[in-house]
Amino acid sequence: MNLNSIHNVYFIGIGGIGMSALARYFVANGKLVAGYDKTPSEITDSLRALGVEVHFEDAVSSIPKSCLNSESTLVVYTPAIPQGHLEFEYFKNNNFKILKRSQILGLITENTFCLAVAGTHGKTTTSSILGHLLNECDVPLTAFLGGICENYNSNLILNGTEVSVVEADEFDRSFLTLSPDLACITSMDADHLDIYGDASELKKSFVDFSKRVKPNGKLFVRNGLPIDGITYGIEDDSDYSVQNIKIENGSYVFDVKTPKTLLENLQFNLPGRHNLSNALIALAMAVEYGCPHRQLANALASFKGVKRRFTYQIKTDNFVYIDDYAHHPEEINAVHQAVREMYPNKKVLAVFQPHLFSRTRDFIDDFAKSLSQFDELLLLDIYPARELPIEGVTSAWLLSKIANKNKQLVSKQDLLKKIHESNAQIVLTIGAGDIGEEVKHIKKEFNVAN
Structure with missing residues (x-):
């Protein structure tokens, strides 16, 4: 599908954190954006402030007239919508172009240098840190985030189109629509068993995702996970490892051993070893992309966090x-x-x-x-x-x-x-x-x- 031929984008579930990032992206690219969600929220308020028409009743009569042209309208939906959704059924029965959020991400990122963050925990914080690091190093990127990054008060960082940062979501096997250049897997704990049935099926999907990395690309995995890749970990013998951890004034101060060098006296302000691990893998991916070490150190210290993450x-x-x-x-x-x-x-x-x-x-x-x-x-x-x-x-x-x-x-x-x-x-x-x-x-x- 050629997204340039689309004039209108209609979202079913526009208030979702991932959906709203896409809505912001299309607004920034000059598309007419509208959508439905079940309940009003801060997110739908912020979209309305951008000129997006949002309604909260599942009714075909509420869809803006501009979005009723099947030739020029793309419909994006979340897998979380209930069966029998009236608007979804209308679009389906009238030959509209209908894609899942994950399929749209795949389309947007396929012609970019794509950095993808996968894992049952840590995706949002890691991708937010990574987007911030690259942005502070003046990389021309678009980052789609699963949370509101405090540095930008947004779930979208828009500073160019050559590079993309995305969360590779395992729910509904969504991440298998991506073909990243650099990817990481932060964790593979059992979750979404309503979708997968058992933990072995979930692990199999992560193996399938690891094979989606481009032939000349690189995969990073947290040390101990049963998938081959460049390893990272805390105070261990990983390829990228955090060493000499101290807590000073509520912040972590530490060194990072890379395959080629030692980065000393880095500072990171989010508490918790899990966040330190997230910072490490974001830093590793930015290093492999080619960002200057000094700029990365400054960027890491300036990261403020993600709303509702500690x-x-x-x-x-x-x-x-x-x-x-x-x-x-x-x-x-x-x-x-x-x-x-x-x-x-x-x-x-x-x-x-x-x-x-x-x-x-x-x-x-x-x-x-x-x-x-x-x-x-x-x-x-x-x-x-x-x-x-x-x-x-x-x-x-x-x-x-x-x-x-x-x-x-x-x-x-x-x-x-x-x-x-x-x-x-x-x-x-x-x-x-x-x-x-x-x-x-x-x-x-x-x-x-x-």
């Missing part, structure tokens, strides 16, 4: 509130490690909203183990996202398996009251659902109180 909402001497997107047991473990490293002697209250009935069921014991590590736990109901309830899979079931004695189910209405009742110095909100909408209320309440 984001400090309140940070005072006697009270800290952090928000994080973690929705898998391994991600919760990483958040726990980071908070204990930064605040070793403080009481920690975690507020967690499970995401998806199937994920809660598939990893129930791992969730219980990871959540038991916090001093105190408030558990919200499961956020269903695209799923219908599964009998017996509830937050009450999860709560019964958690070893921590200081635990309770809580409604959103009672959340502020329950946080007040705790004497924890550190409060975390964790989850990928609409718990993110509660952040501003908690921040407002406790900014006043502290």
Whole structure:
């Protein structure tokens, strides 16, 4: 498909983080963009501010007239839309060009030098760091990010079209539409078993992705993963390795051993060993691309983070509130490690909203183990996202398996009251659902109180 022949782009699920990055891209390229989403959000507000027409009722009559021409309109959809979606059925039955988000990314990036970040955890932070490093080194790039990068207050970095940075998403095997020049795999923990069935099928898809790297390209893998490539790791014998780690004023200071040299006294401001690992692989890919070491060091130190990735909402001497997107047991473990490293002697209250009935069921014991590590736990109901309830899979079931004695189910209405009742110095909100909408209320309440 020639994207130049398209005048209108219509998104079904335009408020999704990955979809909205594409919407911004097409707006910047002079296309007329419109779309549907289920609910208003900060993302849809920001798109409307760019002139994008967004509506929230699934109705063919709400589609702008300009997007009803099948010759000049491209329809982009997310696999998360429910079956029987009226607008989707209309476009399908009237011979419109309809592509998944991942297929569009494949089309946009196929004629660029493509750097792709894959893995069940760390994609968004790693691709955001990588996009920032390349941008600060004046690389003519477009970066499509799965989160709002604090440096740009956007999920799109647009500074040219020769190079692209993308998240290679394993959900629905989307990443198999890409053909990257440089790629990395950060992790291969079991997830999305509603799609894959079992962990072996998920691992097989990562092997298939590794074969998508161009013949003269390079693949980086975290040390220990069962795929061949250039290895990276922390304090080990990897090809790229972080060494001599120190914490100074809440930041990491460290050296990086590369296959050719030693980069000394680098600084990175995000807490947690998982973020240090993300910084390392982004740095390694930028080094292999050919960025100057001195510029890379300055760029790494200036990276501010990604919204909802260990984001400090309140940070005072006697009270800290952090928000994080973690929705898998391994991600919760990483958040726990980071908070204990930064605040070793403080009481920690975690507020967690499970995401998806199937994920809660598939990893129930791992969730219980990871959540038991916090001093105190408030558990919200499961956020269903695209799923219908599964009998017996509830937050009450999860709560019964958690070893921590200081635990309770809580409604959103009672959340502020329950946080007040705790004497924890550190409060975390964790989850990928609409718990993110509660952040501003908690921040407002406790900014006043502290």
